[in-house]
Amino acid sequence: MLYGVLADVVMVLHFAFTLFVALGALLLVWRPRIAWLHLPCLAYGAAIELVGWVCPLTPLEQRLRRLAGGTGYEGGFIAHHLGNILYPADWESLHVWLGALLVGFNLVVYSYLIRRRRA
Numbered sequence: 001m002l003y004g005v006l007a008d009v010v011m012v013l014h015f016a017f018t019l020f021v022a023l024g025a026l027l028l029v030w031r032p033r034i035a036w037l038h039l040p041c042l043a044y045g046a047a048i049e050l051v052g053w054v055c056p057l058t059p060l061e062q063r064l065r066r067l068a069g070g071t072g073y074e075g076g077f078i079a080h081h082l083g084n085i086l087y088p089a090d091w092e093s094l095h096v097w098l099g100a101l102l103v104g105f106n107l108v109v110y111s112y113l114i115r116r117r118r119a
Helices: 004-028 032-051 057-067 079-082 091-118
Strands: none
Touching: 004 032, 004 057, 004 091, 032 091
16 A cells, blocks of 8 residues: 555656646746756756656656556556547657647747846
């Protein structure tokens, strides 16, 4: 049971990190200093998508699920937990586009905030 709880905690933290990477630039309206935390997280998240790296939280969650008696899952965190909601069946060919969209969205938000701050 402990491993199952730990796997769920890792999953929630992983999901929170993923949301922060994707939408963290929006927090800069409220707290501009968050940029120093968000920018390295964004770079790491974009690299995972664009280069095809595996976040270390994914194998940790999978191992904990197996130790809890489950089967774990194959592939990445986003593809497994959100794939059916966010992505069509051809996920492998779309992950680079997701990385580009991630970078593009955040560039737009950062650009807007920088221009607003200078004005």
